[in-house]
Amino acid sequence: MLDVSVRKSFTGVTIDAAFTADAPGITALFGRSGAGKSSVIAMIAGLLRPDTGHVTAEGATLFDAARRTEMPPERRRVGLVFQDGRLFPHLSVRRNLRYGMDRLPPGDRRVGFDHVVALLGLESLLDRRPGALSGGEKQRVAMGRALLASPRLLLMDEPLAALDAERKAEVMPFIRRLAGELEIPILYVSHATDEILALADRLVLMDDGRSVAAGPVEDLMSRLDLRPLTGRFAAGAVVRATVAVPRSDDGLTGLDFAGGRLWVPAVDQPAGRAVRLRIHARDVALALTPPADTSVQNIFPATVAEIAEAEDGQVDVRLDAGCPLWARVTRRAVHTLGLEPGRSVHAMIKSVAVARREIADHA
């Protein structure tokens, strides 16, 4: 487990972050640029000294201001994957990968070279120079290099931010694979919602240097008070589901979630695969009685949990459909339907509104 509580004042901004991250899975440090995410990462890695606080990882004290303990970065065993990869340009991929591993006492080596190379698909790159790699390849090598140093903790500082959508899609499955294999906490810094949706299990929200909330992705996303921070998700719910029907005769995929079976445009996932998807509030309509003769394929009974003002005469309604869902309706609709907390409704979700790219494999 990683336990962080650090404070550091810069001119103009104070970093004040406290959170924990546990294995297995990925904890995401999420917030806009300038929210202090990278400073927190640097303090955990030992590249920046906090004014006060402590950092412990897997039982080891990396920093403790009260006890005047400060481990130098080279003794922390904290793997760090940088946004720009930072591969050593004068060394081959193989020697980059072995850089941290070679000086490690054999007893401390937790992962084998061949295993990591296979896990990240690096076989064909070993004898190349970093200058000859694509952006996505560089990041895979950077991950391998960090892992081979057998860290007690893996930090990833916006590792995909410098990549285009295609490269991103190429690297993300590897990160998921790591998360599934590693028994160490992974702290993943990002301000990109698609990465959070696809990768993160837990979220630590940062704003203006402070950590303001922490918890499972789905929970934080449905919290109204956090909307200003999670707003970049566009109002909506994040829902876990499993693939029930990979592809129907008429080209749809059936996903089972807490509220029932949701039909969406066909995605390329096998039956039983865990996925996570985003359902935007504006794509959810409400009815008091189950509508008949409609083109809408997805209708779920739900209860109104909370009604929140949005903007321009619109209202966000939080529903409980076995899991949180959001619907954006007009204020007039709230009046005519008499919506209020506790009211039973039917939520209608258009299949075609669920974008394929917002359904993420989440095995």
Place this chain on the structure above:
Amino acid sequence: MSDLLTPAEWTAIGLSLRVAVWAVAASLPLGIAAGWLLARRNFPGKLLVDGLIHLPMVLPPVAVGYILLLLLGRNGPLGAFLHDAFGITVAFTWKGAAVASAVVAFPLMVRAIRQAVAAADQGLEAAARTLGAGPARVFFTITLPLAAPGILTGTLLAFARSLSEFGATITFVSNIPGETRTLPLALYTQIQTPGAEWPAARLAVVSVVIALAALAGSELLSRHLTRKLHG
């Protein structure tokens, strides 16, 4: 080939090369240390150290030679110590010529190394630290290789400057045939000799050839290193 020049001229060339190689080889570790210190560390008195290192570049070489004579001459404080403690005499020997060359060439070497170290990506050094490398290992495996092309440039600049050293040398160690008469001193001697225009011209050509070879060699090596670094 050996008929092209007289034995005395060959001696002067050999001596010049020996003096320059020793001057550069002995001052290189110090030059790297000074370049790294000036590029990466802030300490009280840094401006003074910087000034002292660069002094020989702006001082008349004759003044440098005279200061060396005062310090390292047999009766000078450092010279007497070296003589008594280690039996080393530098005044009026080729070793003294190497010292004079090293001092005069040092600023050029340090400037190039300092620039190269400053340009080495500190982000890569930070990455190496997180991979378990201590400061010494980071220096030898990351900083030094990244700065290698610049260090090489500095070394060859210093080498070329050493070969052309005249004023400090003749002041400090005089113009002794076979001991301190390097190529520039031999050339000067011929110019002073009536009717020796042809030998003087020959030595001038030799100087040009050696200097061009050093510069070309430096350029080729530097290109090779840079390609290796970023290939």
